[in-house]
Amino acid sequence: MGSGRPTIYDVARLAGVSTATVSRALNGTGQIAPATGAAIDAAVRQLGYQPNTVARSLVTKSTQTIALLLPDIANPFYAELVSGIQQRALAAGSTMLLCTTEGDPEREEQYLSLLRAKQVDGVLVDGLVLPPERIADFVREGLPIVCLDRDIDSTSVPLVQVDNRLGARLAIEHLLSLGHTRIAHVAGAPGLRISDERVGGYRDALAAAAVEHDPALVAVGSFTEQGGYEATRALLAASKLTAVFAANDLSALGVMHAIAESGRGVPDDVSVVGFDDLRLAGHTTPPLTTIHQPAFEIAQRATQLLLDLAAGRGVPQRLHLLEPELVVRGSTAAPGLTEPM
Incomplete structure (x- = not known):
């Protein structure tokens, strides 16, 4: 072997097998005896061999790459989705493009x-506004697409969401059980089905x-801190209320x-109830009562469907559809004896 980058021929020579056998072992495309597989693995480790991913993709018809399209990266909820997708993709031997x-x-x-x-194996999408x-x-042309969190109006695209x-x-029933009846709702962005669903609930x-x-x-x-602030100022000025249900934690x-x-x-x-159960929800003052949606599980399920x-x-x-869960913390209590504000 020369001093350059090790090749499949070097692996085959060291393992005492043919290059075709090494190729089948590395691509997982054929039956390999355990002893032969162990010899190939040992040769790969000893030589520090890195397979040619372009050549492999020609054989397996897979680039072992998936992509995720997000509307932005500012919302911490998306960070939890990315974590779940990346973990499942890596476990399957794939990488993720954001x-x-x-x-x-x-x-x-x-x-x-x-x-x-680029022939990625598939795309996960959240919050697309492209016409269905x-x-x-794109799906008919052979690009697998799976939607998570925010849906799109298309029967050809699987959807995973809470x-x-x-x-x-669950949020409103909790507030009602405490004795609230003047319950305001700070809704999500107009035109999104998840906003409509939360208003409906x-x-x-x-x-x-x-x-x-x-x-x-x-x-x-509109699912933002500033939007929640401005909406609440308007509600407090115009209405009597004792509780607010916000469409998300932000x-x-x-x-x-x-x-x-x-x-x-x-x-x-x-009283205030959110929706998402972000990591920061337990660290507000007071800690935020909220609806937990299993972001990590949503991400993992959607990634497996795409694979x-x-x-x-x-x-x-x-x-x-995955089940939400009420998480009661310190931001909700029975209404006081004073008149609603």
Whole structure:
């Protein structure tokens, strides 16, 4: 062997087998005797051999690469998704590419076109705004796509997400059980189905308790801290309320800021419930009562579905809903004896 980079021929010579046998062993494409496999592994380690991934992809029809398209990377919830996807991908011998779209449909289409040209094995998407028929075109052209968290209106794309409507019902039922009836909702971004589902769960729980829905108690917070803050300021100025259900934990931070700035206390004057159960939820003042959605499990499930599609295995079920869970901390309590503020 020369002093250059070791080749498959060097591995075969050291292991005492043919290059075809080494290729089958490394690509997992044939039956290899245990002793032969052990000899090849030992030769690979001794030589420090790194397989040619381009050549391997020609044999296996897989680049062992998947991609994730996110609208942004500012939301800590997305960090939990990335962690779950990366762990499952690595366990399957794949790497993950991360692309941020900023909610721009042209950029989404550019990324999907580029990823298809690069022959990635598949793409996970969250929060795409590209028209569903265009996404369906990519699927028909052979690019496996799985949606997680925020869905898209396409029957050709599997979806993994938490049961958003149920999660919202759990939040409102908790507040109702404490004695609240003047419950405001700081909603998510308009036009998103997950926002609509959480509003729907809010209204379902009120109706089941025979509490009349007051449209003046709903304001848009768009899933951001600033949005939650501004929505709550408007709600406090215009309505009497004793509790707020925020569409996510980030907007709940803005809700708590606005309540404190108004001279009120959480939960003494106003109780607050979020949605997501981010890691920071347990470290707010007071710690935030919230709805836990299993981000890591959502990510792992969606990644496995994508790997199955990429391997040619069918996915008969389109919708995969995971159960939310109420996590009670210090931001909720029974309403005080004073009039609602």
